[in-house]
Amino acid sequence: MSADAPTSHRFPENARAALADETLQRSLASAKVGFRVRRSEAAARLPEFEILRDEARDIKNHVLAHLDLYLEAFETRVTERGGHVHWARDAAEARGAVLAICRAAGARTVTKGKSMISEEIGLNAFLEENGIEPVETDLGEYIIQLRHEAPSHIIAPAFHVPKAEVAATFRKHHTALDPARLLEQPRQLLEEARGVLRDRFLAADVGITGANFLIAETGATVIVTNEGNGDLTQTLPRVHIVVASLEKVVPTLEDASTILRVLARSATGQEFTSYTTFSTGPRRGEDLDGPHEFHVVLLDNGRSDLVGTELQDVLRCIRCGACMNHCPVFGVIGGHAYGWVYPGPIGAVLSPSLIGVEEAHHLPSASTFCGRCESVCPMRIPLPALMRHLREREFEKKIPPATQRWGLRIWAFLAKRPRLYRLATAVPLRLLGRLGRRSGRFRSLPMAGGWTSQRDLPAPQGPSFQSLWDRAGGRREKPV
Amino acid sequence: MTRESRDAVLGALRRATGRDSNAAAAAASVGDRLARHARNTIPARGQRDRRGRLDLFVEQAEAVDATVALVSGAADVPGAVADYLRGENLPTRLRMAPDPKLDAYPWDEAPLLDIEHGKGEASDTVAVTGAFAAIAETGTLMLVSGPETPTTLNFLPDAHIVVVRAADMVACYEDGWDRLRATGRMPRTVNFITGPSRSADIEQTLQLGAHGPRWLHIVLVGDGPGEVEGSDG
Ligand code: SF4
Numbered sequence: 001m002s003a004d005a006p007t008s009h010r011f012p013e014n015a016r017a018a019l020a021d022e023t024l025q026r027s028l029a030s031a032k033v034g035f036r037v038r039r040s041e042a043a044a045r046l047p048e049f050e051i052l053r054d055e056a057r058d059i060k061n062h063v064l065a066h067l068d069l070y071l072e073a074f075e076t077r078v079t080e081r082g083g084h085v086h087w088a089r090d091a092a093e094a095r096g097a098v099l100a101i102c103r104a105a106g107a108r109t110v111t112k113g114k115s116m117i118s119e120e121i122g123l124n125a126f127l128e129e130n131g132i133e134p135v136e137t138d139l140g141e142y143i144i145q146l147r148h149e150a151p152s153h154i155i156a157p158a159f160h161v162p163k164a165e166v167a168a169t170f171r172k173h174h175t176a177l178d179p180a181r182l183l184e185q186p187r188q189l190l191e192e193a194r195g196v197l198r199d200r201f202l203a204a205d206v207g208i209t210g211a212n213f214l215i216a217e218t219g220a221t222v223i224v225t226n227e228g229n230g231d232l233t234q235t236l237p238r239v240h241i242v243v244a245s246l247e248k249v250v251p252t253l254e255d256a257s258t259i260l261r262v263l264a265r266s267a268t269g270q271e272f273t274s275y276t277t278f279s280t281g282p283r284r285g286e287d288l289d290g291p292h293e294f295h296v297v298l299l300d301n302g303r304s305d306l307v308g309t310e311l312q313d314v315l316r317c318i319r320c321g322a323c324m325n326h327c328p329v330f331g332v333i334g335g336h337a338y339g340w341v342y343p344g345p346i347g348a349v350l351s352p353s354l355i356g357v358e359e360a361h362h363l364p365s366a367s368t369f370c371g372r373c374e375s376v377c378p379m380r381i382p383l384p385a386l387m388r389h390l391r392e393r394e395f396e397k398k399i400p401p402a403t404q405r406w407g408l409r410i411w412a413f414l415a416k417r418p419r420l421y422r423l424a425t426a427v428p429l430r431l432l433g434r435l436g437r438r439s440g441r442f443r444s445l446p447m448a449g450g451w452t453s454q455r456d457l458p459a460p461q462g463p464s465f466q467s468l469w470d471r472a473g474g475r476r477e478k479p480v
Numbered sequence: 481m482t483r484e485s486r487d488a489v490l491g492a493l494r495r496a497t498g499r500d501s502n503a504a505a506a507a508a509s510v511g512d513r514l515a516r517h518a519r520n521t522i523p524a525r526g527q528r529d530r531r532g533r534l535d536l537f538v539e540q541a542e543a544v545d546a547t548v549a550l551v552s553g554a555a556d557v558p559g560a561v562a563d564y565l566r567g568e569n570l571p572t573r574l575r576m577a578p579d580p581k582l583d584a585y586p587w588d589e590a591p592l593l594d595i596e597h598g599k600g601e602a603s604d605t606v607a608v609t610g611a612f613a614a615i616a617e618t619g620t621l622m623l624v625s626g627p628e629t630p631t632t633l634n635f636l637p638d639a640h641i642v643v644v645r646a647a648d649m650v651a652c653y654e655d656g657w658d659r660l661r662a663t664g665r666m667p668r669t670v671n672f673i674t675g676p677s678r679s680a681d682i683e684q685t686l687q688l689g690a691h692g693p694r695w696l697h698i699v700l701v702g703d704g705p706g707e708v709e710g711s712d713g
Pocket of ligand 1: 316317318319320321322323324345346373376377378379380381
């Protein structure tokens with residue numbers, strides 16, 4: 001599956017295949033519970049979290065009502081500081097702009113930070129066709145690039161790949177390394193990727209990143225990463241290209257700070273991501289490092305059509321992934337079944353607007369309408385209402401019956417298959433305690449969406465939850 | 481192409497937002513917002529007093545696997561750096577930012593340290609930098625790029641040691657931005673650094689040291705005895 005060839009029209013077949021994939025079911029069971037627990041704990045630690053969500057929503061609503069003006073202000077600032085802004089109406093124009101910059105720089109290899117816009121415009125395949133080698137540097141993106149797969153989650157692109165398969169992939173591609181080396185532990189895999197990619201960082205001619213925000217006040221572009229790969233990508237090569245969509249702009253550094261306070265907490269449950277980086281123009285005259293050229297490619301690709309419509313709210317999205325982490329449908333079929341770059345509830349709303357209702361007409365029905373996505377969305381996007389709206393539009397356009405509620409059908413399918421059902425709704429033992437820790441009882445198991453019965457289950461008692469986490473999960477390895 | 485595309489995109493947005501009918505008012509509202517950069521809600525934890533800020537910073541930084549050494553004054557900084565390197569079994573050869581702020585520390589008193597100045601190089605194991613500010617709210621360091629503060633030092637080495645003065649501790653991100661505006665210059669890069677590099681991309685297992693530093697050590701320097709070490713005050 002690649003970004004340029006959506007398979008969203010085959011959603012029912014994709015979903016059925018995903019349900020039968022036991023490896024995927026295990027990855028899903030583990031990943032989704034961890035995300036949910038961490039998000040709810042992070043939200044509980046910050047008393048102002050709900051107020052901040054309101055403010056984040058209001059900031060973006062204000063921006064969308066003045067999008068033309070903020071983009072002009074952003075462009076002015078970038079230009080004043082020696083950068084260049086390239087406007088692109090669609091994916092082809094954006095790819096063309098990136099290629100032209102790479103060609104002018106005589107680039108042979110480019111390193112890339114994680115960027116959903118790059119996936120959206122199918123940039124890697126295009127660069128390859130034109131003789132330029134793109135190297136993904138986010139660990140998850142690197143793994144799936146080697147495997148020629150698409151990301152299965154917007155913030156955990158390789159969560160579906162078990163470590164044994166990562167090891168096999170590395171053995172196949174890292175042929176210069178000792179075939180007898182051990183590759184059993186995540187740490188060994190990480191070390192190997194760190195070593196291989198370090199050389200790529202140093203050799204790249206151009207670095208391409210996305211942007212979580214564009215700041216109209218200063219002309220800064222902002223990236224948020226935990227690995228530091230985005231920073232090496234944009235600091236070492238001679239040229240830094242940012243690919244970003246229009247709606248990423250926010251007015252001020254204060255506004256970005258407010259949204260940053262809800263972003264990491266909603267995404268990974270961190271108080272703050274390890275690296276949040278604001279980049280403004282190329283290196284200054286006396287600087288010892290940093291890129292000599294700074295370009296921002298601003299992509300529309302259908303977004304301006306949404307401004308001022310019933311679907312405008314979707315443009316508030318900050319790509320945190322919370323909606324998919326809490327979605328009962330995503331939780332049992334994973335990301336690839338959605339057939340395009342953006343999976344889960346956000347994809348169900350965004351994809352039809354970007355790749356067409358014809359291609360994506362199943363997606364707005366890939367929902368149980370349980371409402372959990374809206375309840376966790378930091379930007380308070382009314383995702384179920386937008387899906388309903390899209391279904392109505394399909395009806396008006398006389399697109400083949402969207403009467404199938406795929407979300408419900410998937411759960412009906414599972415209900416008839418007890419073994420699969422158990423797999424799909426399993427909670428890893430190490431996480432059970434954390435889920436019930438506040439009340440000592442579970443009111444409902446969040447992983448089964450609105451689909452578990454209402455009866456309470458007792459939470460496991462015993463050692464402290466932190467030690468359960470540390471010991472049973474063994475999930476916090478420090479470098480040795 | 482880009483000119484034509486620019487006009488098309490902006491034209492579509494102007495139509496969608498009904499700009500023609502409200503152009504003057506909208507431009508005024510945007511101009512005002514950009515000029516005033518008003519604060520939104522600052523969480524209570526981002527509004528603590530000096531003592532509370534130091535405590536919160538240490539708590540937050542340690543929670544994300546940074547280590548923090550508290551020293552009472554400039555004279556103790558070189559020793560604290562040397563102690564840390566010895567404790568972690570790290571080499572004593574280090575790359576230091578050519579930052580006058582760092583020259584204020586008596587490095588000669590730690591003769592075992594082998595110090596080179598400059599930007600980060602691929603072969604560096606240890607880097608020592610200052611920080612523009614430290615932000616208590618989330619245990620975050622704020623570093624800015626410049627001739628004396630190259631960004632590569634923050635990402636290339638295995639261990640990043642940051643020497644930050646308690647006087648540069650602010651409560652929240654917004655305080656950091658106001659300090660930066662007060663300098664009158666916007667650097668190429670502002671880095672907010674919160675803990676060492678990490679990844680959970682392989683089976684959701686959190687590991688430190690993905691591409692950036694594996695170790696982040698913060699030497700927090702007080703203005704005199706008692707400020708960062710005592711429990712009172
Ligand atoms: S729709 Fe909301 S929850 Fe989903 S990715 Fe976007 S911001 Fe996050």
